Amino acid sequence: MKRRHDAIAYAVSGIAILAFAVVLVFALWRLLETESEMRRNEGDNMLWAISQAQTATLLLDASLARRASGLEENTEVERRYNVLLSRLNLLSQGPQARYMADLGFAEPLAEDARAVRNLEDVILGKGSGAEEPPTEVHSVLGELERDLGRAANESMVAHWDRTGARLDRQREAILQVIVSILAILALGVFLSVTMLRALAQKERMRRTLAREQEVAEIYRSFVALVSHQFRTPLAVIDSSMQRLQRQGDSLSREDIQERARRARTEAQGLARLVDTTLDAIRLEGGGIAVEAQDCDIAQLLERVRERQLGVTPERSITLSIADEVPPYIRTDPLLVEQVLGNLLSNAVKYSPDSETVGLSVRAEDHRILFSVTDRGIGIPQDEQDRLFSRFFRATTAAGTRGAGIGLSISHQLAGELGGDLRFESRSGLGSTFTLALPNL
Incomplete structure (x- = not known):
């Protein structure tokens, strides 16, 4: 029965330790995943890129109007045009292109970019009518600006949707981590209590063993005491009485008194041994x-x-x-x-x-x-x-x-x-x- 109890105790402790390790690893994994997700901010970057392209479109349109009024040099218009092209190129390449395709604005922006490039000579003042901003250029830029505005709005909505979903995942992860920590604490308390109980049981067993050894030593000592200290005076008393019984008539009065004195002395010593032993027993039992x-x-x-x-x-x-x-x-x-x-x-x-x-x-x-x-x-x-x-x-x-x-x-x-x-x-x-x- 004891072996079965020990086997169950070891099995429960092993399962608790394994569960402790699994929950701890799970909590660490969720924390790392949450930390990694918090660093994802591509939505913010794309919103910035779209806004910059929209701003470049508006500035180019304004520069063309000022140039037509004679308030702007052609070099400034060219600079504004190049900035707009760089912003459009940024949106049409790599991850930005995939992001715009997900929003559904890849094709409209590509068409708007082609329309702007087709009017490059007019924008840069190399064609006819460069003194006044052609209506066609203003219309193309206006369409580009509207498409970029809608793309920015869609990006903001998508960003907030992703942010909300990410916050939900983070809250879920934090809740899971909290539950895991509580489980770790519970398992830690369980393991601590189990260890303390094992130590207490070991200490009780040690004390019991020490007590048993002490009792065994007391028993051996008491047996030795009885065999020697009690038997010796009894042997002397018995020998004296046998001598008196066999030779009582032939012994002198002094001899009889001497043997009686010896027997009485041994009897008194034996009585003292008994009294001392009884005192020890009474003291042990709290009888004093x-x-x-x-x-x-x-x-x-x-x-x-x-x-x-x-x-x-x-x-x-x-x-x-x-x-x-x-x-x-x-x-x-x-x-x-x-x-x-x-x-x-x-x-x-x-x-x-x-x-x-x-x-x-x-x-x-x-x-x-x-x-x-x-x-x-x-x-x-x-x-x-x-x-x-x-x-x-x-x-x-x-x-x-x-x-x-x-x-x-x-x-x-x-x-x-x-x-x-x-x-x-x-x-x-x-x-x-x-x-x-x-x-x-």
């Missing part, structure tokens, strides 16, 4: 609530110290309170004692019996910093980033009983209290763990 109140810092630290000395009376634990520390802090004393008690227990457990463990507190940047310092086995540099992971134990802790949960719980509790737990450690030289809490 923070109840803040004003706490006496000195009394809080003294309770933590006395509780640890009750378990290890032979150890030396120093207590130090800096001068700038306020007498009270508003926090949950039970949770703070649990964190500091765990840190102090670890410091005692992982340092030699001859070394002193320090418990201190100082104030800094609106925070109260509780520190536990030892000169014990320390934590290797390459393992420090995993120290607060559940069930993780450093390689230097091998041979020392522990569940690998206490620091994880302490780190989470520090966050619940609105602070954080940090540490500095060097393998073989000791560690310093610091609980930083806000001083509200």
Whole structure:
């Protein structure tokens, strides 16, 4: 099913990309076509050419009249005549001839041009009656001027028709381009959403895989914990009870008390492991609530110290309170004692019996910093980033009983209290763990 879903997703994305490319090419093609059509202005040029020919006809007719009155030299008439011939030649050649034929004026203008050329001698004053403009010349020029005027009108009408059609095509092209752009935007949004969804799904899969790997690692660690940390005290208790059962009558009172003490110690250790595991489960499920109140810092630290000395009376634990520390802090004393008690227990457990463990507190940047310092086995540099992971134990802790949960719980509790737990450690030289809490 997943492969089918992936195949459909790839097919839809491919079709969308292809449609995106087709619409984009179509929009570019229509834009280029519109731009090319906007540069077509042959109608304007032909209207100008016809108007110039009509103007040349009128000027020649006027020059002939002025020459007849003695107000114009023959050279000016000749110049006007040559200008008219050049304009007529322009209209009778190449694209201009085809344009005039389309308008239906090619033949009439050709006949008018022949009639003008037939009267060339009279126009240039080489024939009889050159002093007065012959009526025939005036009539021929008048007919030419009328034909050119009608041609200009037809050209203007045709030009406006073509312009209107061209504007309609341009509007249609612009509308198509707008629709294409909207389609491109829609396809772009679709592709973007598809890509974002794919990335989000990939991220979810990555997180799921990481979570599964984490759960698998926790499971392996828990199995190792059960197989070693839980089974070892049970084995000691079982061995002591078997010995008492087999040799109870022959054992001395001191021997029986020693074995009972060992069994009780192992049972207490096992109970602590169970309690720690349950704390981790409750914390993960949000079953621990923070109840803040004003706490006496000195009394809080003294309770933590006395509780640890009750378990290890032979150890030396120093207590130090800096001068700038306020007498009270508003926090949950039970949770703070649990964190500091765990840190102090670890410091005692992982340092030699001859070394002193320090418990201190100082104030800094609106925070109260509780520190536990030892000169014990320390934590290797390459393992420090995993120290607060559940069930993780450093390689230097091998041979020392522990569940690998206490620091994880302490780190989470520090966050619940609105602070954080940090540490500095060097393998073989000791560690310093610091609980930083806000001083509200």
